Amino acid sequence: MPQKIMYAYSNADGDQNKPICCNDIDKNEYETKYKGHLTCIKCSKARMKYTERKNEVKFFSTWNKEGHLHDEGCPYNVIYKGKRGRAKLKAFYENVRLDDDTILRRLKWKMSTLLNEYKEEAMKHPHQGSSKVETTEFAEVGVPVVDENGNESRKSPALRYDDANYITRDDVGCKKSVYGVIDNVQLIKEKNGAAYAYFNLKTRMSVVNVYLPEAFYENEDANGVEEFEKFVGSVKRMVESNKKNIMVIAYGDIRAKKKMGLNINVISPKRILVDNKTYFSILNGIV
Numbered sequence: 702m703p704q705k706i707m708y709a710y711s712n713a714d715g716d717q718n719k720p721i722c723c724n725d726i727d728k729n730e731y732e733t734k735y736k737g738h739l740t741c742i743k744c745s746k747a748r749m750k751y752t753e754r755k756n757e758v759k760f761f762s763t764w765n766k767e768g769h770l771h772d773e774g775c776p777y778n779v780i781y782k783g784k785r786g787r788a789k790l791k792a793f794y795e796n797v798r799l800d801d802d803t804i805l806r807r808l809k810w811k812m813s814t815l816l817n818e819y820k821e822e823a824m825k826h827p828h829q830g831s832s833k834v835e836t837t838e839f840a841e842v843g844v845p846v847v848d849e850n851g852n853e854s855r856k857s858p859a860l861r862y863d864d865a866n867y868i869t870r871d872d873v874g875c876k877k878s879v880y881g882v883i884d885n886v887q888l889i890k891e892k893n894g895a896a897y898a899y900f901n902l903k904t905r906m907s908v909v910n911v912y913l914p915e916a917f918y919e920n921e922d923a924n925g926v927e928e929f930e931k932f933v934g935s936v937k938r939m940v941e942s943n944k945k946n947i948m949v950i951a952y953g954d955i956r957a958k959k960k961m962g963l964n965i966n967v968i969s970p971k972r973i974l975v976d977n978k979t980y981f982s983i984l985n986g987i988v
């Protein structure tokens with residue numbers, strides 16, 4: 702049974718990794734335009750095919766015999782199928798260890814390329830929103846990377862970047878950076894003084910939250926719950942002022958929560974940028 706996938710990248714007719722939804726095309730368009738030109742929305746490596754059932758159920762799945770062509774760490778790679786596959790995928794992500802300064806540097810890099818892309822797209826197509834998304838990895842050539850055990854290496858492990866619109870339950874168990882626009886901010890305070898926060902993102906399909914648990918402000922780079930609440934309050938004001946879309950990029954484990962949809966579990970202030978600003982600069986009032 703192939704996995705049913707809603708989105709794929711199109712490279713047909715001048716498209717460049719343009720995300721398309723299976724519900725937006727039909728059999729005829731597939732055969733004449735897209736066939737052979739669709740790739741995986743997660744890793745853009747393996748080719749995808751389109752299926753349309755008589756009951757109008759439409760979906761994408763991996764092109765026959767190309768399951769192994771997905772990137773290492775792509776949830777659609779054949780080796781990650783089934784229960785044992787999910788455990789393998791989790792093990793893969795647990796092996797990707799990066800220190801928080803490296804993560805922050807990469808988030809900044811990714812955000813700057815995203816903002817430039819949005820700007821370019823807006824200039825090229827002033828009447829259309831940007832639909833350009835990319836998931837390429839960032840290789841910092843020659844910059845040593847220190848892992849959590851203090852070991853230095855020049856080979857930097859992959860950090861994946863995904864648009865929140867394409868995060869689904871297939872990503873559960875993956876650790877990656879997800880970016881999107883914040884829809885609303887929830888700060889939840891418990892009687893014992895603990896707090897946690899959700900930044901709910903604007904997405905088309907799944908409910909996706911950036912989730913900041915207690916571990917976030919218990920981290921050595923943070924200064925406790927009061928500072929945390931101040932940070933969340935500032936982000937809330939930025940979002941509610943409605944002056945512009947507030948973008949967030951955050952790195953963490955993707956987890957499923959029954960009522961809350963999917964969470965990106967962020968456990969360090971150095972693993973998040975809001976409106977291209979760090980936790981620290983937001984606290985210092987550079988808002």
Ligand SMILES: [Zn+2]
Pocket residue numbers: 741742743744745746747771772775776777778
């Ligand atoms: Zn893939």
